[in-house]
Amino acid sequence: MPFFSLERTVPLPLDEAWRRLTDWPRHGAAVPLTRITVVTSTPTHEGTRFVARSGIGPLGFDDPMDVTLWRPPADGEPGLCRLEKRGRVMLGWAEIEVRPGPGGRARVVWREELSVRFLPRVLDGVVAFTARTVFGRAANRLLRRA
Structure with a gap:
């Protein structure tokens, strides 16, 4: 399986960077042609399940x-979230880590x-x-928008 990672240092407190990156429905606005539906109760916890629907109409x-x-x-x-992908098309895992960075900034590490x-x-x-390009742009968008 292909592996990639990306890192970002942002002028945000840890909890705000975490909130922006783990607000699952917002990922739909950051990833082209994708919408996210959370299918379990909120707030997020171990066992939360969501579905990313990618494509246009029935072609997805x-x-x-x-x-x-x-x-x-x-x-x-630091905060750490691990996701397991269990689809018929996409398989694998992703980890989002938010930890203290230089100068009071948040350091984000996304591994997948x-x-x-x-x-x-x-x-x-x-x-x-x-994937590194798409998710890197998505991380940038998520971290820029409140």
């Missing part, structure tokens, strides 16, 4: 995800291992590059 696919680790930042300690079913392994580099 669902990417169901489960929150398997939920540890928000507290008392200056992603596999697209039916694509040959020879395309893993293309998948990793595309």
Whole structure:
């Protein structure tokens, strides 16, 4: 499975960076042609499930995800969230970590291992590059908007 990671340092407190990155419906506004539906009760916790629907009309696919680790930042300690992708098309996991950075800023680390079913392994580099680009832009949008 292709793996990628990206890092951002932002002028936000830890809890605000965390809130922006883990507001799942907002991801739909940040990822092109995608909408997010949370299918379990709020607030987010281990066991929360949501579905990212990507595509246009009937030409799309669902990417169901489960929150398997939920540890928000507290008392200056880092926060960590782990998602497991359990779809018929997208498989893998993602981790979003928010930790103290230089000068009181928040340091965000997004790690993801992603596999697209039916694509040959020879395309893993293309998948990793595309995912890093798409999710990097999404992280930027999420972190810029309140």
